[in-house]
Amino acid sequence: MTTSKVYIETFWQIHRMIEEAGLQPGDRLPSERELAERLQVGRSSVREALRALELLGLIETRRGEGTFMKPFGEHQLIQLLGSFILQGNREKRDLVETKLLIERTCLQLACERMTEEKFEHIAQVEHTYHLFFRRIVEATDNYLLLRIWLVLHDFFEHVYTIDVPSEFYDEMSQALQKKCCVEAVAVYERYVMQNMSKDK
Amino acid sequence: MTTSKVYIETFWQIHRMIEEAGLQPGDRLPSERELAERLQVGRSSVREALRALELLGLIETRRGEGTFMKPFGEHQLIQLLGSFILQGNREKRDLVETKLLIERTCLQLACERMTEEKFEHIAQVEHTYHLFFRRIVEATDNYLLLRIWLVLHDFFEHVYTIDVPSEFYDEMSQALQKKCCVEAVAVYERYVMQNMSKDK
DNA sequence: AGAAGTTAAGTGGTCAGACCAGTTGTTGAC
């Protein structure tokens, strides 16, 4: 009756096992062979289940050492999805546009939530676009947005190089310190968005 | 030197194969045995790679029949991820916020690019949030944004139910027809954003 | 005793071969 596939079943059993044992990031799972014996299935089925857990970013396997719980939030998902998405020129155009839109949104949000402490954090950082904007996105205090931005930026860097004048960092810092969202967005639009659209 | 794992390598090779052959939803992939021989790897490695593709929602396997391309957008992954990732409230909060921000951004963009034809497309559609907003996001003519939105929305639906009054659709349609971005955003903020933030 | 090198056991990674359980298309009897 239950034509449920073994590796699916195994997937859930391992998942339950993790929960019940209360495994924390860094903890080690039983070896593949032990899991196979304990769950009364073949090792290949265990492996297919583990692949799924790995893809979900729940576990990490280290050859010769074992299988370990991974820290929360490092989802393979978005990375993988991303690599499927980007293929043709059409996609590159979309990538640029999406990145600009999301950065502007993050900037606005970050500006609203900017605290003195966070501002210091940004002001001190080396003036590279990646580091600078990362701090900004982090200031949104939204981890999911950060993940999405990281992926977009990562892909972006493989296609284009970003080059903004040092005035950008200065003026942006000023706007952020004043917590003036409108000005921050204006600076962004002037130095980044216009820059990108003319570079194509 | 390249200790790259075979099943990872195989994963990408199959992915490339799919692209180059231009396989469409419904099309059949070579059998596992044939893939193994053609790529010169063991069948188990092929299977682990296929598991990953399956989890990503790209393919579907039918016992006795074969492996087939799956229609776009049916991510197995999402449902699984939902049960894992969206456990903490922090993650849910981020999800809601991100979805709202991206929808607002899409709405603005779509409004700018709205054509009469596209508007008809939207106006005709059944008044469910998913279908209605999907058309809006499609009107941005940015496939990457659409992908991101689909993922977010899928997640979201597993956690919350969206319920907006029918006035929302009417007023939004009006704003879109007038191509008035400001009004469209205002309608969105009134009916959706405020709604979500009070629901917690 | 302490340090350095060696060995053995354990782990994930991979492969080959076997068998099961379904599907499909062919064949052949009626």
Add this chain to the structure above:
DNA sequence: GTCAACAACTGGTCTGACCACTTAACTTCT
């Protein structure tokens, strides 16, 4: 022409073997 039986595929699973790598225990030498 129909329909049942069969053969040839497909994915699903298990087993056992080997490789590459890590760790820890065990020598051995100084």
